[in-house]
Amino acid sequence: DSGVTQTPKHLITATGQRVTLRCSPRSGDLSVYWYQQSLDQGLQFLIQYYNGEERAKGNILERFSAQQFPDLHSELNLSSLELGDSALYFCASSPRTGTNNSPLHFGNGTRLTVT
């Protein structure tokens, strides 16, 4: 168990809808990262937050947004959903923002299916 908790485990929704994915980082970790894993793209970095502030952005669509709350949990909001958004969404956490390299610890993901 990595200590990173993601909910829900599965989500099925229709095109055009909006969903929220939730992540609780490991105790003591200040950084949260969101990754998307699809069958043809592998693990793609979306966005990183550190202690409530956005720190890095990757291949995140404008329809997607995220935030990190004072208690350090994070939410990833996906709106105007399209079929191609169906994927596994992983959250990871690490103690720091990157001044010292440290491994990311991943949750077990949310499987999103858009129909």
Added chain:
Amino acid sequence: GESVGLHLPTLSVQEGDNSIINCAYSNSASDYFIWYKQESGKGPQFIIDIRSNMDKRQGQRVTVLLNKTVKHLSLQIAATQPGDSAVYFCAENRAGTASKLTFGTGTRLQVTL
């Protein structure tokens, strides 16, 4: 459920043999490398890491080798067990990218009895 790409390279190894999984990276500015194991239906699990000032690091049954000259990373698993069957990813942290990891495409390891 399936969580990785359809066209992954696959390595089949007999139980008890040693496994070697290879990874090439392209960015010479990468300074930190990690190997992850992903089992079906789970998130990537940290195995071992190595910094660019090292060329070898050993863990329990695993060894990572880093060749910066040819930008190559390998993961060696000794005495491979059925529980080692999974997809293995290498990931690199490019300097100055705030610990954002860039993942390789993955290799599926199949352990046969």
